[in-house]
Amino acid sequence: MGSGYARHPHHADPLGRALARLGVHLLTGGGAGVMESVSRAFGAVPDRAGLVIGILPAGDTPSDRADADPGTPPGYPNPRVELAIRTHLDARGDDGSGLRSRNHINILTSDVVIALPGSSGTASEVDLAVRYRRPLILLGDTARADRLPGSVPTAESVDEAVEFVRRALRGSGGESLPQGSER
Template sequence: MRHRRPIVGVIGSGEHEWAERAVPLGTWLATQNVHLLTGGGKGVMASVSQAFFEVTAREGLVLAILPGREGDQQGGLPEGYPNPWVEVPIVTHLPYTGVRGQHPLSRNHIIVLSSTVLVALPGSEGTLSEIALALRYRRPIVAFCDHREEFPGLPARIPIGKTLAEIQAFVRVRIRELFGDTDDGAIRHEP
């Protein structure tokens, strides 16, 4: 029988690590038989990837959709990509990010469409564009923050999880709706 793991996309600041949230989130996700997907850069992307990667008993992989470098026809990557914990770097020709993150030449479309469920940590224009795309493509998404003021521009329609337990509940419910459950509590999928 073929097995396919759910993919949990984690999005957030490319500058601030939000380690107090990203590290426990990445560690927990690594125990859940899922793949982790990020944009492969610094900040939240690096901290959640490192936490996931460092769990030795995990089955999932650290995946990343990498941006292209604008004007580069040779497949070059911007500085800092991929971070050291990315196991499967998917290189694209798509350079746009930030305020241009919803443009067809942004990798954000691939990140959102490839994710079974998304967890958003506070970020700026790039993160907000990924959130807008999640709404457009009707992907389940939750913000991991204490209050909306911590995440300027967060749409009112996006639910907030203030604790890791609330994020875990959201992710589990959304994945179980699509993939089912097992007796041991870990998220599993068998087609």
């Protein structure tokens, strides 16, 4: 999870490559910024097992017709998304914790959450990860870290974040970490 504008390539690029080598799937909000950077790096790893999954918001012009396609906002999905999950959920940003936000799906579908720097949408995903008790680690300059429970760890490096992912997936019974991963 992270910014829809800033790319933060010094964290997003090596993180994407490392996660691809673990053999896991990558789930993002499917937009620009960190979401696209980490997706591009993940997708560039040859012979990877996982997919780049994007959970997409609905467009800004909701229809009152139940059978109408809600569409997606401009820039969604980014070109790196391999499996786009379109939703009818249009709330984002400051409304990211609301019931009409796809952020609930992003967090509830994730086995582990890594949060890179972002703004209100990322902050809501972090809050939801805490609420839903998902394994969560913050990576990078996270101004919100002081407002989170002391149990939320922070990583100083991508290697620390990836080690957290390994431990969290093994702690879940190992079902989420493919056998023979880490190519």
